[in-house]
Amino acid sequence: MSGTDPHNTPAPEAHDDAWAEPAATAVLVLADGTVIKGIGLGASGHAVGEVCFNTAMTGYEEILTDPSYAGQIITFTFPHIGNVGTNEEDIETVSMAGASGVRGVVLHSSITDPSNYRATRNFDQWLKARGIVGIAGIDTRALTALIRDKGMPNAVIAHAENGVFDMAALKQEAAGWPGLVGMDLVPMVTSGQRFTWDETPWEWGKGYGRQEAPAHHVVAIDYGIKRNILRLLARAGCKVTVVPATTSSEDILALAPDGVFLSNGPGDPAATGEYAVPVIRDIIDRGIPTFGICLGHQMLGLAVGGRTTKMHQGHHGANHPVKDMTTGKVEITSMNHGFALDRDSLPGTAKETHVSLFDGSNAGIELTDKPVFSVQYHPEASPGPQDSHYLFDRFVDLIAKTKRAA
The missing domain is CATH 3.50.30.20 (Carbamoyl-phosphate synthase small subunit, N-terminal domain)
Structure with missing residues (x-):
């Protein structure tokens, strides 16, 4: 052994930048x-x-x-x-x-x-x-x-x-910061002007397509609409006209829609509902087939007399199981909402069609006296991956049925 004292051995030189x-x-x-x-x-x-x-x-x-x-x-x-x-x-x-x-x-x-x-x-x-x-x-x-x-x-x-x-x-x-209760955030995300949409969903090796022979005209009210919702409406055979969130029912009716779509969006539905609910109520009172998603679902519930509440932690994710009470099937859905429709506040004409299997909260309704329905989740987001695409076909079938009865 060398004559060095092991107890006085200096510490190794620090080369620990990577560990800092x-x-x-x-x-x-x-x-x-x-x-x-x-x-x-x-x-x-x-x-x-x-x-x-x-x-x-x-x-x-x-x-x-x-x-x-x-x-x-x-x-x-x-x-x-x-x-x-x-x-x-x-x-x-x-x-x-x-x-x-x-x-x-x-x-x-x-x-x-x-x-x-x-x-x-x-x-x-x-x-x-x-x-x-x-x-x-x-x-x-x-x-x-x-x-x-x-x-x-x-x-x-x-x-x-x-x-x-x-x-x-x-x-x-x-x-x-006051928080989202009472906050209308739709003005910051809605379209500034009316436009039409004809792009269809992405396909492997092809990209996005174009709708060339629409059978129905749908007016989509943009509270913060997503592109893939518009694509699935186009694929379902709809000519889509998108209008800003503040568009009046008179202007919507002037476009002679076969159906009206109420889009997703942010914020407190009761706050946005101050100007949106009267428009929605007028549309459904006229018997126009109507389909709502998320914020559109919540404000549809408000339009028929229900109320919404702020959720404790909300539903945000792509793995939310929902049961369709009309078919008995379970879908794996994408959800994004911090407010929910209170089922106990709904009138007898609003039938619950979908229920969250995570917490039992409402996830969909339909009206028994009007061609109107809505869901609390995002059927276009494809986590299932296509468990919920049938809702767009259900909407188109409702439009076709209403046109035949006219």
């Missing part, structure tokens, strides 16, 4: 003052909104461009978000360049380089381009558990490359 905890460049500040630190991604800056969690394992691009998420900060429970990159074909906002209204995104793992033949852009670059603030390195399971226990909190998400934040100001902003 990275400095926090993003924070999620909850309304109760809780501060969660992580690594910033996407756009720099800050945004305030309601934090929800989404359990989908795929479809993050579609989720982040779904206008129904306006006003919300999305926490993905699946850890590997961004691994297939993004492309220009999967955006759901009608305006390809338009903001969807989502306030931020919370991830467990850092974004990796994309590994998919359809990818055209890295997810982080895409978030920057769309102005979405993100944070990674978060224990999303703990955050999800918090939401399940305490409900969806208001929060501020902030990203600064230098890691410097005015915590007092962020806490004040989070605590002072």
Whole structure:
């Protein structure tokens, strides 16, 4: 042995840069003052909104461009978000360049380089381009558990490359934000003008097609409509005219629709219903076949005398089982809603057709005296993958039946 004293052996030279905890460049500040630190991604800056969690394992691009998420900060429970990159074909906002209204995104793992033949852009670059603030390195399971226990909190998400934040100001902003109850967010996501739609769904090796021989004319009221809803209406044989959310019933009737579609959208249905419900009521009173999805479903319920309530944690994900009470079949559905229709408030003319098998909440109704129905989930989102596409055929069959009886 050498003469060195083993007790005085110097510590090995530190080469631990790779093991060092990275400095926090993003924070999620909850309304109760809780501060969660992580690594910033996407756009720099800050945004305030309601934090929800989404359990989908795929479809993050579609989720982040779904206008129904306006006003919300999305926490993905699946850890590997961004691994297939993004492309220009999967955006759901009608305006390809338009903001969807989502306030931020919370991830467990850092974004990796994309590994998919359809990818055209890295997810982080895409978030920057769309102005979405993100944070990674978060224990999303703990955050999800918090939401399940305490409900969806208001929060501020902030990203600064230098890691410097005015915590007092962020806490004040989070605590002072009024929340989604009573908030009409539809004006920020609806179309500014009327337009027609003829694009049909994507097919392998072909891309998107075109509707060439429509049999029916459907007017779609845009409360934050998704592109794939319009595609499935077109595939079902409909010429589709999309109108802004504030369009009057007189202007809708002037278009001579065979049917009216009430779209999905964000915010409190009671707030949007201040101007939307009278229009919906006039349409259904005239016996026009009507089909509603999500916000459209909720406001249809309001139009017939029901009421809506704020949910504790909401339904956000692509794995929600729903039973169709008219057929007895169970569908695996995509859901995105923080408000629900109270079945006990509905009149006798509103029959419950669908029920969530997660919590028993209402997921669909139809009117017994009018050609009208709606569902609380997204039948176009294809998690099943096509379990719920029959609803578009059901709508078209209802239109055809009504036209034959005229």
